[in-house]
């Protein structure tokens with residue numbers, strides 16, 4: 001497939017009428033190396049952030065060996081793409097059929113749970129035809145923790161409350177080779193303190209249950225960089241997590257895991273869109289809520305933008321976007337900052353769409369990007385270039 005130096009060159013060469021996805025393999029490789037080398041434990045990629053087989057191969061080639069999968073579809077896809085990878089089935093609610101296929105056909109030994117019913121289901125589904133229970137399970141109990149420091153909450157749906165954790169940990173201990181505790185602080189956690197707080201809850205759960213814990217999995221939530229959401233350096237997160245992990249009452253050989261999704265792939269993709277119409281400060285573009293811009297429409301996420309024309313001369317102004325479908329909800333309030341003289345026919349690059357962007361597209365109303373190209377320039381923001389101005393974490397919460 002054809003590569004382009006950057007979005008500008010692509011727009012000039014192709015003048016595309018449909019939205020086009022741009023991928024930056026070098027940016028995903030750099031993020032993978034960073035986590036593989038600097039996270040003080042095992043970083044497994046949360047596949048739901050972007051399940052592209054191309055991306056998964058890049059992560060594997062750059063040191064990511066473990067994959068957090070949440071459905072039997074993801075198990076099959078990653079197993080086919082990476083036969084050697086370690087898969088961890090980290091959705092706390094699974095079907096018995098999915099558990100059985102994952103365990104017996106794809107070699108998955110690691111499962112999460114947050115109820116006694118799910119524990120019973122896992123034990124039953126991994127028992128063989130001779131009636132022998134599995135002896136090689138790694139079972140992680142998902143603890144409910146606060147999402148107060150994160151831009152997207154994951155606190156409501158899953159996780160056992162601290163008050164109910166002890167009996168579940170004790171029961172789970174009876175059925176596994178390795179016992180773990182996992183949690184998720186919510187996506188785009190804007191301060192390392194989110195993990196410190198959650199690890200305090202882990203400490204309380206272990207103390208109360210008085211069980212031996214072999215794995216502590218701090219989940220996802222590692223941030224990326226977006227307009228108005230510039231996080232502290234990831235090294236600060238790693239340092240705080242390591243320090244508080246070391247202070248837990250666990251065995252010397254206990255393992256530390258994490259499940260980064262967004263942080264590993266946000267920089268991987270952007271999209272080139274065309275302005276079809278301008279109405280005041282609203283631009284009608286050819287991708288939106290049902291395309292790669294789901295979060296821009298549904299949770300008012302701001303993504304970086306740049307105009308790809310050379311002849312725009314006016315100072316920047318704030319714009320909102322309408323997507324291409326006939327639905328009023330296909331609206332992104334932004335603000336997206338672009339030259340004030342941008343007009344119909346011009347092209348825009350929208351950046352940082354590798355996580356929960358390119359992966360979320362539908363074909364609703366017949367619209368959506370169908371082509372993807374590789375570009376070689378830098379992503380519109382990066383946590384991995386080593387040139388960030390902000391010196392150290394000061395526990396900044398949301399900058400929004």
Ligand SMILES: *Cc1c(COP(=O)(O)O)cnc(C)c1O
Nearest residue numbers: 046187220221222259260261262
């Ligand atoms: C979504 C999810 C992740 C990844 O979260 P990010 O915020 O993208 O890092 C990790 N673990 C679990 C269980 C998830 O549901």
